[in-house]
Structure formats: structure tokens, C-alpha cells
Amino acid sequence: MYALVDCNNFFVSCERVFRPWLEGRPVVVLSNNDGCVVARSNESKAMGIRMGTPFYQVSHLADQGRLEVCSSNYVLYGDMSARVMSILADAVPKIEIYSIDEAFLVLDGIAEEKIRDFCSSLAARIRRWTGIPASIGVAPTKTLAKIASHFAKKFPGYKGVCMIDTEEKRMKALSLTPIEEVWGVGRRLAPKLKEAGVLTALDFTERPESWIREHYMLHGVRTWMELRGTVCVEAETEAARKSICTSRSFADMIVDEEEISMKVSDFAAQCARKLREEGTAAQDVTTFLYTNRFRADLDQYFPSATIRLQTAASNTQEIVSAALKALRTIFRPGYRYKKAGVIVGNIVPADSVQASLFDFDPGLRTKNDRLSRIMDSVNRRGDSSLLRLASQKSGHYAEDIRREHCSRRYSTSLDEVIEVK
DNA sequence: TCTGGGGTCCTAGGACCC
DNA sequence: TCTGGGGTCCTAGGACCC
Numbered sequence: 001m002y003a004l005v006d007c008n009n010f011f012v013s014c015e016r017v018f019r020p021w022l023e024g025r026p027v028v029v030l031s032n033n034d035g036c037v038v039a040r041s042n043e044s045k046a047m048g049i050r051m052g053t054p055f056y057q058v059s060h061l062a063d064q065g066r067l068e069v070c071s072s073n074y075v076l077y078g079d080m081s082a083r084v085m086s087i088l089a090d091a092v093p094k095i096e097i098y099s100i101d102e103a104f105l106v107l108d109g110i111a112e113e114k115i116r117d118f119c120s121s122l123a124a125r126i127r128r129w130t131g132i133p134a135s136i137g138v139a140p141t142k143t144l145a146k147i148a149s150h151f152a153k154k155f156p157g158y159k160g161v162c163m164i165d166t167e168e169k170r171m172k173a174l175s176l177t178p179i180e181e182v183w184g185v186g187r188r189l190a191p192k193l194k195e196a197g198v199l200t201a202l203d204f205t206e207r208p209e210s211w212i213r214e215h216y217m218l219h220g221v222r223t224w225m226e227l228r229g230t231v232c233v234e235a236e237t238e239a240a241r242k243s244i245c246t247s248r249s250f251a252d253m254i255v256d257e258e259e260i261s262m263k264v265s266d267f268a269a270q271c272a273r274k275l276r277e278e279g280t281a282a283q284d285v286t287t288f289l290y291t292n293r294f295r296a297d298l299d300q301y302f303p304s305a306t307i308r309l310q311t312a313a314s315n316t317q318e319i320v321s322a323a324l325k326a327l328r329t330i331f332r333p334g335y336r337y338k339k340a341g342v343i344v345g346n347i348v349p350a351d352s353v354q355a356s357l358f359d360f361d362p363g364l365r366t367k368n369d370r371l372s373r374i375m376d377s378v379n380r381r382g383d384s385s386l387l388r389l390a391s392q393k394s395g396h397y398a399e400d401i402r403r404e405h406c407s408r409r410y411s412t413s414l415d416e417v418i419e420v421k
Numbered sequence: 422t423c424t425g426g427g428g429t430c431c432t433a434g435g436a437c438c439c
Numbered sequence: 440t441c442t443g444g445g446g447t448c449c450t451a452g453g454a455c456c457c
Contacts, residue, residue: 031425038425056423072425099428099457186455219431219455245427294424341426402423 001112001138001165002235003105003119004145005088005126007081008133008153010101011039014080015070017131018410027068030055033251033402034071071406079411083130091122096235104142104235112165119161139164142233143226146183147173147201174202174227184223189216201227240280240347246270247341251402253292254337260289261324265391267342268316268323275314275344276376281353282344283312285322289330292338303330310356312348315368316375319344320389 007013011029016022026043030036037044037053044067049058061067081100088095094106110118119136126134137148144164151173152162164170180190182201196215198204204212205227212220222232246267254260264287275282288304305326313319323342348354355362375387385392 033423033425035424052424054424059423074426102457184455188454217431239429241428243428247426249425292424339425343427 001107001110001115001140002142002145003107003115004098004137004142004149005084005103005105005122006135006137006149006153007084007101007126008135009039009041010081010132011070011072011077012041013132014077015073015407016041017080018076018407022068025068026061026066027070028055028058029070029072030405031072033249034069034404035249038072069405071403073407073409075409076407076411080130080132084126084132084134087126087129088122091125094235094237096237104145106235107138115165116161116163120159123160134160136161137164138162139170140229141226141231142235143183143223144170144173144229147177147181150177150181170229171202174205175200177201179204182223182227184219189220240349241278242347243343243345244271244274244282244347245341245343246274247288247339247343248401249339250337255333255335257331257333260331260337260340261327262392263340264323264327264342265320265389267340268320269385269388269392271323271342271344272314272316272319272372273376275319275347275350276372279350280347281312281314281350282319283309283346283348284344285309285319285326286343286345287323287326287330288341288343289327289335289337290339291335295336298336299334301332301335303332305329306345308346311362311365312346312353313365313368314350315365315372316389317368317371318365320391324391 012022012027015027015029022041024043025041026047027041028037028044028049029039031038034055037049037051037055037058040049040051047061047067049067055069058067059069062069077100084101085095085097085103088103088105092105092107092110094108096104098104107115107118115138119138123134123136126132135149135152137145137150137152138161139145139148148162148164152158152160155162164173177200179185179193179198179200180187182204185193192215193204198207205224207224209221209224212224225232248263248267250263254263268285268287271282271285284306286304286306288302290302291300292298293300307322307326309318309322319342378387379385
């Protein structure tokens with residue numbers, strides 16, 4: 001059996017741990033630049049606020065005191081996530097961290113009649129040790145466990161744990177699950193399925209496999225089998241990342257190449273730092289630019305360019321230099337840019353980088369690598385960009401991000417403080 | 422006025438091989 | 440007039456996830 005552990009309203013719950021007066025109140029957490037609603041409490045969901053709503057459309061509620069607003073604090077959420085995941089990792093031998101607030105557990109070795117108690121006490125432990133409420137869905141496949149977790153979250157009667165462990169429960173759960181809520185059925189596929197008369201997960205499983213294969217190919221067949229109880233998607237532990245992206249929207253649109261260069265330098269430096277953190281190196285460096293897609297009155301331009309390095313690298317100098325080189329090939333004056341980013345791809349373990357026949361100065365890379373390591377060791381001690389390249393200028397790639405409702409650095413400043421109002 | 426960030430996988434089609 | 444058959448690899452773009 002698989003268990004899906006899903007933290008409830010995760011970002012909101014993180015904020016509530018340190019600001020208990022938010023408990024019971026309608027709360028939303030906003031994306032960078034205070035742009036969109038990316039997390040909601042049950043109370044704000046009940047007010048009809050949708051995921052992804054632009055904040056300006058609901059800001060009047062905040063002004064009227066009917067809605068609590070938090071700017072996102074990803075460092076805090078990352079720390080809270082790590083605490084939850086370590087509790088899970090201690091509880092079972094095999095866990096797949098699926099996202100910042102979700103993990104699959106492989107429940108091998110736990111007698112089936114004990115699973116419910118096991119999950120209940122696990123949820124209670126997470127709550128007691130971190131303050132975060134979680135729901136757990138249990139089923140023979142990951143796709144069914146997802147559905148079970150929805151029920152666990154939605155209906156208080158389950159007390160946070162829902163099991164799909166009999167054929168009868170499976171049929172009932174599928175018949176109550178609208179097709180668009182199924183894991184793997186997205187916004188594009190759902191309308192097509194409905195048009196074809198597939199309204200629930202149960203309808204989907206009752207179509208013949210050949211029909212699924214014809215219309216939705218391999219991915220559809222996998223979902224179909226998983227919903228019928230046959231495992232197709234195994235738990236994957238510790239899969240190395242294949243690409244790393246650092247990108248931001250700007251609070252104001254930028255027209256100046258020099259200014260964009262500094263941003264791109266910063267994004268590239270962050271990518272390089274993440275590579276070193278993971279002990280990996282990348283061979284491809286992509287820089288991309290976006291104009292403001294919401295401004296129909298302005299010219300649009302969404303270019304990207306990739307530089308392939310002779311040899312995979314993780315030092316800041318080489319990654320930044322490649323990102324800037326790519327930028328120079330795509331930058332066009334006259335556009336107003338709203339967003340930029342850097343993606344490093346073709347990632348390999350740093351200790352098994354393939355040397356290049358045409359790498360004319362491997363000694364330079366050794367020097368650059370050492371310099372980056374020294375930067376890391378200094379920057380770890382305090383300001384994360386105390387040492388940086390001149391091209392980055394400020395070194396605070398997030399400095400002009402709008403963040404008017406941010407909570408304190410509860411998990412990264414010296415003291416953890418619970419605020420009382 | 423104001424609209425996020427970071428990933429994965431699959432497929433079709435082109436380029437190339439003999 | 441008539442122009443093969445069988446592969447592999449890579450990439451871009453689309454769909455999905457949180």
C-alpha cells in the first residue's frame with residue numbers, strides 16, 4: 001500500500017505556526033511581487049477565493065479587514081517542509097518527497113489492519129512536532145492514494161486518514177471524484193473527456209483500454225490502470241534533478257540591457273550555487289526573457305538561447321559568463337521586459353564530469369571552482385551574497401520584489417519566536 | 422495600475438546513420 | 440516515366456504536476 005501525506009493549506013499553516021492569531025481567520029499567501037494567491041486557508045476558500053487569483057482582485061477584502069494577507073516566505077516554508085519530511089523519513093523505510101508539502105510513503109512491512117492507526121499517529125506526530133496539520137490517503141496505487149487524501153482532507157469524519165482498501169470503497173470513491181480532479185488529468189484533457197461523456201473517475205475506468213490508448217496515449221493508459229488498482233507509477237526516491245531554474249518577474253518592466261544583465265547574472269549565480277549544493281554540474285545554460293504578456297497594448301517577445309559549455313561546470317564565473325553570452329544574443333532594445341530567468345540543464349554529478357578534448361585551460365576551471373567554494377563558505381556565514389561577481393551588482397536578486405505583507409524570518413534568524421497579538 | 426516560480430515526461434518530426 | 444528500407448538520436452513543444 002501507498003500513503004500520500006499532504007500538508008493542509010501548507011503555506012498558510014506555516015504562517016499560522018508562528019502567528020497563532022491567524023488560526024480560524026481567512027488567510028491567503030501571495031506569490032512573489034504579491035502577485036497571485038498561491039495558498040488559501042479553509043476560510044478563504046469558503047469565501048470563494050480561487051487559487052491563482054491576482055491579488056488586486058481581492059485586495060479590497062484585505063482593506064476591509066475581512067482577509068489576512070501574507071507575502072510568501074519560501075525560506076520559512078522550505079524549513080518547515082524539511083522538518084515534516086524528516087519525521088516521515090524516520091517513520092518508514094521508503095519515502096518519495098513529491099513536492100514541498102507532499103510525500104508518498106511505501107507501507108511495506110506494516111500489517112494492513114494496523115495501517116490506519118499507524119497513519120493516525122503519524123499525522124498526530126507531525127502536528128505535535130511541527131504545528132502543521134496533514135491529511136493522509138492510503139491505497140494500493142499512488143493515483144488512488146491521491147484520491148484518498150482528497151477525501152481525508154475534505155471530510156472531517158475521516159479524522160485526517162482515508163483508506164481505499166476494498167473494491168467497494170474504490171468504486172465509491174471513483175464515482176464521487178470528478179474527472180478533472182484525477183492526478184494526471186489536467187485543464188486540457190478534462191474538457192475533452194467530459195465532452196466524450198466521461199464525468200467521473202469511475203466513467204474513465206469503465207472505458208475500454210483501447211479507447212484510452214487511442215485518445216490519450218501512454219499517459220492516459222497509466223492513469224487508467226492506476227485507478228483500476230494496478231501499480232504503474234512506482235515510488236521514486238532521490239531522483240537527481242535534470243534541470244535547475246532561477247527566474248523572477250520584475251516589479252516594474254525593464255528596458256535597459258545593463259539592468260537586465262545584472263538580474264541575469266544574479267539568476268545564473270543562484271543556479272551555480274544550487275548546482276554546487278547538490279554536488280552536480282551542468283553543461284547547458286539557457287537565458288530567457290519575457291515581455292509582459294498581460295499588456296496587449298505592448299509588443300511581445302519571448303526569446304531564449306542556450307549555450308553549451310565545452311565541459312559541464314558549476315562555478316559561478318563560467319555559468320554567469322555563459323548566461324550573459326546567451327542574453328547578448330537575444331536582447332533586443334525597444335521591448336519592455338517583465339521577467340527573465342536562467343535554466344541550467346544536462347546536469348551530471350560533479351565528480352564524473354566528462355573532460356573535453358578542446359578544453360584548452362582546465363587549470364582555469366580548477367581555480368574558478370576553488371574560488372566558488374570559498375565564496376560559498378563565506379556566504380554561508382551570513383549575508384548570502386556578501387561575496388559575488390561584479391556583474392551581479394547588488395547580489396540581491398530579489399531586492400526589488402514587492403513583498404508588503406512578509407512574516408519575520410522565524411526559522412532563519414537566531415531566535416524562533418511565536419508572535420502573540 | 423496590479424497577473425508566480427519551478428519542475429517532469431512524452432511525442433512528433435527532423436537529422437543523421439548504414 | 441521510373442527514385443528503398445530500416446534504424447537511432449536529439450530537440451522543441453505540449454501537457455502535466457505542485
